[in-house]
Amino acid sequence: MQEQVLPAELNEYQRKAVFNDSSACLVNANVGSGKTTVLTAKVKYLHEACGVNCEDMVVLTFTNKAAGEIRERLGAMRDQGELVQMRYFGTFHSVALQLLRERLPVQQLGYTPDFLVMDPEEELDMALHLIQDRKLQIKYRNRLKKRLEQEDEEAVPSENGREKLPSPPGRRIQDDMPVLLQAMKEEKRARNRMTFADLIRNTEALLAEVEWRPAWVIIDEVQDCDAWQLALVRRLLDKGARLFAVGDPNQVIYSWRGSACNVFYTLRTEYQATELSLPVNYRSSASILEAASVFSQYGSSLTGNRERGSKIVVKKHYDPFQEACYLADRIKGLQDSGISPGQIAVFYRLQNQSGVLEEVFAKEGIPFQVSVKHTLRDCPVQYWLLQVLRFSLSREDYPAGIYALSHKEYGERRNGKPITEKTAAAVLHGEKDLKLPLYERMLAFPECCPSLDSPQALYDYFSLDGYLHPTSASFQKDKERILAMLESLFRQQPSEGENLPDRLRSFLNDAVLYGLPEQETKEEDGRVKLMTLHASKGLEFSFCFIIGVNYGLIPLRTAGFEEEDEERRLFFVGMTRAKDFLELSYYTNPDNRVMPGESRFIRMIPPELIQEETADPAQENLQELRKMVRQEIEARQSRAEETLEADLPELPKEPSQPQPAGKEIIQPRTVIHRKYGPGTVIREDDAMMEIEFEGYGAKEFLKAFSAMEFVEE
DNA sequence: CTTGGCGTGATTTTT
DNA sequence: TCACGCCAAG
Incomplete structure (x- = not known):
C-alpha cells in the first residue's frame, strides 16, 4: 500500500531510503543517482502515507533553482491539492525568513516582524557609510567585503556547549574592525534590516526561545552546509525533529566559502544517523563514468546502468584561440548533424576563460549563453x-x-x-x-x-x-x-x-x-552553455567540453594538498555532467602563467578510455615555429640592449619560410629517445626541452628525467 | 613624502 | 609567482 503513493520507477536503493524510518537518515547520493527523486518521494511518502502535515516539514535547499526543481516535481506527483502549501520549504534563507516573520520572537533581538532583508552590496554600503560617519580606521578597505565575511565565519557558534577556542589575537589586524562590527549590528537593528547571514544566525538563536519544532527536517545537497546552517539544523534536531538528508561528499566544491566538509561525519556521530547510499548512476555512459570515478574519493560503489558509449576525447590545441576556433567548428558540425546547441556545454576553470570563446562564437554565429552571476544592481x-x-x-x-x-x-x-x-x-x-x-x-x-x-x-x-x-x-x-x-x-x-x-x-x-524576473528569455534552450566548472554543478548535458585541462589551471596552481582534493572533486563534478560525450582539451602554448601540456588529471584517466587527437598538427607546427622566431628576436634585442655590443650575429632575414628560419636560429640537435626514437630539439630552456619526433609530433621533457641520448654532429 | 622590506592573497560564488 | 598594501625608517 505504501507503494501506491510512489512512482513505480524507484530502484531498490531509492526505496530503502524513502521507507527508512530511523530518526536520522543520511543518504549518500552519488552523481546522477536520482537524489531529487528520492527527496521528492520522501516528502510525498511522509505526507501521504505517514500523515505528516506539510507545516511540520522543513525542507531546505541551498539554491532557489534546486527549490524550484523539487517544487515542480512535487507538483507533478501530487494529485490532491495541499502539498504545494508547504510553508517551510525553500532555501535555508527563505525558510529562515519565513520563520522569523511568523514564528520567532524577533523583538528579543530588537527587530519587528516587518524587517527587510539586505543584499550584500547594501551591507557593504552600510559599512562604508559608518566608516565615513564615525571616522573609523579600517585597513584593507578594498578587501572590506571579504573581511566582513571572514568575521562572520569566525563568530561560528560553539558546538554542543564545547567552548570554541578564541582565535589567537596575534594574527588579527589592529584597527577599528570590532567597532565597525558593533556599529553595523546597531545600525541594522535601528533600520530593522537583516543580512543574509543574520537570517540564519537569528533563526538559530531564536529557535531556542519557542516551543515550536517541525516533525521533520529534510535537506538537499547537505554537503554544502556551512557551520551556521549546520548550527541551525542542530537546533531543530535537538528539539526532537527527525532528519532526512541527501548529499554527496564527492561534490564538495565550495569548502573555500565555508561549507563544513565533514557534515556527514558530524551528523553520523552526533545523531547516530543511519547511512544509506544511492549507487546507480543513470546519467552518464559507462566510459564517462569509469573515467570520472578515478576522481571520486568516497563511495567506490558507484555503478552505471548505461552502455559503454564513445571514448573520452583528449585534444591538444595550440592556444585558447585555436581551441575556440576548433570548438566553433565542432559545434557547427554537431548542429549540422541535428544536435541542438542547448545539449552542448563548455566548462572552464576561470571566468576569464570565457572571453575568447564569446568572441569567436559571436563571429561564427553560434548561439551561446554565458552563465554569469547577476545582482539586483545589474539593472x-x-x-x-x-x-x-x-x-x-x-x-x-x-x-x-x-x-x-x-x-x-x-x-x-x-x-x-x-x-x-x-x-x-x-x-x-x-x-x-x-x-x-x-x-x-x-x-x-x-x-x-x-x-x-x-x-x-x-x-x-x-x-x-x-x-x-x-x-x-x-x-x-x-x-x-x-x-x-x-x-x-x-x-x-x-x-x-x-x-x-x-x-x-x-x-x-x-x-x-x-532576484527579479528576468526580461530576456529569448529561447535559452537553443544555445550552447558556457560556464565555470563550479557553475556546472547540478546540471547535465549530452555533450560536454572541458577546456584548458592544463597543469596549473586544472588543478589550479595553488600550494597545499588539501586544496587539490577539492580541485579533483571539481573535475569530477565537471566530467559527470556529460551524458553521452565528453571531450577534454589542453594547450601547448597557454596564454598566462599556465604550464604548457596536459594536466596530470588527464594522465590519471585509464588510457583505454581515451582517444587522443591533435586538432590540426600542420597549423600547430607553423605556430610553434613562428613563436620560436619571435622569441629569439626578442631575446637578441634585449641582449643587445644590455651589452651594447655589436658583435652578435645578424638576425635572420624576414622569416617568410618558417622552416629554414627555425633551423638557422637554433643549432639543430638530434637526440635518440627510448620510446620515440630520433628527434630534433626545437626549444630548450634551463629545465625543459621540446623535441620534434618523426611520427609523434612535438613532445616536452624535463631535462633531468628524459630517457634519451644526445647525438653529436 | 618616499622607499624598501615584508606578508598575504590570487580563483571558484549562492543567498 | 606576482602584485598590492601596510608599516617603519629616512
Missing part, C-alpha cells in the same frame, strides 16, 4: 525603483531615499543637473525644502495606498514616465522592465488581511532572496 532602473518603493514604505529609510532622489539618471534634477547626495540628505532631514515631486509622492505613499491597485496605477502615481526620460534610447526597455516588475508585485496573491505595504515588503524581500 539600474529596477534597482532605483526598489529604492523608491523602500523609501515610500518607510520615510526613515534614509539610504533608500537618498539613492532614489540623487540617482544620476533617474533621480530628481535641479537646473538640469541631478541633485547631489548631500542635497538629498538635507531634504530628507528637513533642512532644505526644495519642491521635489518624487519626494512628495514617496512621503504621501502610505495614505494613497488604498487607491493604488494595479501596476499602471503605481506607475502613474510616481509619474515614472518623466523619470525614465521618454526621449532616451533605453526608455522603452526601461519602461517594460519596470512594468514587468510591478506586475510581478501584483501577481503574488495576497494572503488574508495583507495590504499593499505588506505585499510590498515581501516583494522587496523576495527580490533580494530570489
Whole structure:
C-alpha cells in the first residue's frame, strides 16, 4: 500500500531510503543517482502515507533553482491539492525568513516582524557609510567585503556547549574592525534590516526561545552546509525533529566559502544517523563514468546502468584561440548533424576563460549563453525603483531615499543637473525644502495606498514616465522592465488581511532572496552553455567540453594538498555532467602563467578510455615555429640592449619560410629517445626541452628525467 | 613624502 | 609567482 503513493520507477536503493524510518537518515547520493527523486518521494511518502502535515516539514535547499526543481516535481506527483502549501520549504534563507516573520520572537533581538532583508552590496554600503560617519580606521578597505565575511565565519557558534577556542589575537589586524562590527549590528537593528547571514544566525538563536519544532527536517545537497546552517539544523534536531538528508561528499566544491566538509561525519556521530547510499548512476555512459570515478574519493560503489558509449576525447590545441576556433567548428558540425546547441556545454576553470570563446562564437554565429552571476544592481532602473518603493514604505529609510532622489539618471534634477547626495540628505532631514515631486509622492505613499491597485496605477502615481526620460534610447526597455516588475508585485496573491505595504515588503524581500524576473528569455534552450566548472554543478548535458585541462589551471596552481582534493572533486563534478560525450582539451602554448601540456588529471584517466587527437598538427607546427622566431628576436634585442655590443650575429632575414628560419636560429640537435626514437630539439630552456619526433609530433621533457641520448654532429 | 622590506592573497560564488 | 598594501625608517 505504501507503494501506491510512489512512482513505480524507484530502484531498490531509492526505496530503502524513502521507507527508512530511523530518526536520522543520511543518504549518500552519488552523481546522477536520482537524489531529487528520492527527496521528492520522501516528502510525498511522509505526507501521504505517514500523515505528516506539510507545516511540520522543513525542507531546505541551498539554491532557489534546486527549490524550484523539487517544487515542480512535487507538483507533478501530487494529485490532491495541499502539498504545494508547504510553508517551510525553500532555501535555508527563505525558510529562515519565513520563520522569523511568523514564528520567532524577533523583538528579543530588537527587530519587528516587518524587517527587510539586505543584499550584500547594501551591507557593504552600510559599512562604508559608518566608516565615513564615525571616522573609523579600517585597513584593507578594498578587501572590506571579504573581511566582513571572514568575521562572520569566525563568530561560528560553539558546538554542543564545547567552548570554541578564541582565535589567537596575534594574527588579527589592529584597527577599528570590532567597532565597525558593533556599529553595523546597531545600525541594522535601528533600520530593522537583516543580512543574509543574520537570517540564519537569528533563526538559530531564536529557535531556542519557542516551543515550536517541525516533525521533520529534510535537506538537499547537505554537503554544502556551512557551520551556521549546520548550527541551525542542530537546533531543530535537538528539539526532537527527525532528519532526512541527501548529499554527496564527492561534490564538495565550495569548502573555500565555508561549507563544513565533514557534515556527514558530524551528523553520523552526533545523531547516530543511519547511512544509506544511492549507487546507480543513470546519467552518464559507462566510459564517462569509469573515467570520472578515478576522481571520486568516497563511495567506490558507484555503478552505471548505461552502455559503454564513445571514448573520452583528449585534444591538444595550440592556444585558447585555436581551441575556440576548433570548438566553433565542432559545434557547427554537431548542429549540422541535428544536435541542438542547448545539449552542448563548455566548462572552464576561470571566468576569464570565457572571453575568447564569446568572441569567436559571436563571429561564427553560434548561439551561446554565458552563465554569469547577476545582482539586483545589474539593472539600474529596477534597482532605483526598489529604492523608491523602500523609501515610500518607510520615510526613515534614509539610504533608500537618498539613492532614489540623487540617482544620476533617474533621480530628481535641479537646473538640469541631478541633485547631489548631500542635497538629498538635507531634504530628507528637513533642512532644505526644495519642491521635489518624487519626494512628495514617496512621503504621501502610505495614505494613497488604498487607491493604488494595479501596476499602471503605481506607475502613474510616481509619474515614472518623466523619470525614465521618454526621449532616451533605453526608455522603452526601461519602461517594460519596470512594468514587468510591478506586475510581478501584483501577481503574488495576497494572503488574508495583507495590504499593499505588506505585499510590498515581501516583494522587496523576495527580490533580494530570489532576484527579479528576468526580461530576456529569448529561447535559452537553443544555445550552447558556457560556464565555470563550479557553475556546472547540478546540471547535465549530452555533450560536454572541458577546456584548458592544463597543469596549473586544472588543478589550479595553488600550494597545499588539501586544496587539490577539492580541485579533483571539481573535475569530477565537471566530467559527470556529460551524458553521452565528453571531450577534454589542453594547450601547448597557454596564454598566462599556465604550464604548457596536459594536466596530470588527464594522465590519471585509464588510457583505454581515451582517444587522443591533435586538432590540426600542420597549423600547430607553423605556430610553434613562428613563436620560436619571435622569441629569439626578442631575446637578441634585449641582449643587445644590455651589452651594447655589436658583435652578435645578424638576425635572420624576414622569416617568410618558417622552416629554414627555425633551423638557422637554433643549432639543430638530434637526440635518440627510448620510446620515440630520433628527434630534433626545437626549444630548450634551463629545465625543459621540446623535441620534434618523426611520427609523434612535438613532445616536452624535463631535462633531468628524459630517457634519451644526445647525438653529436 | 618616499622607499624598501615584508606578508598575504590570487580563483571558484549562492543567498 | 606576482602584485598590492601596510608599516617603519629616512
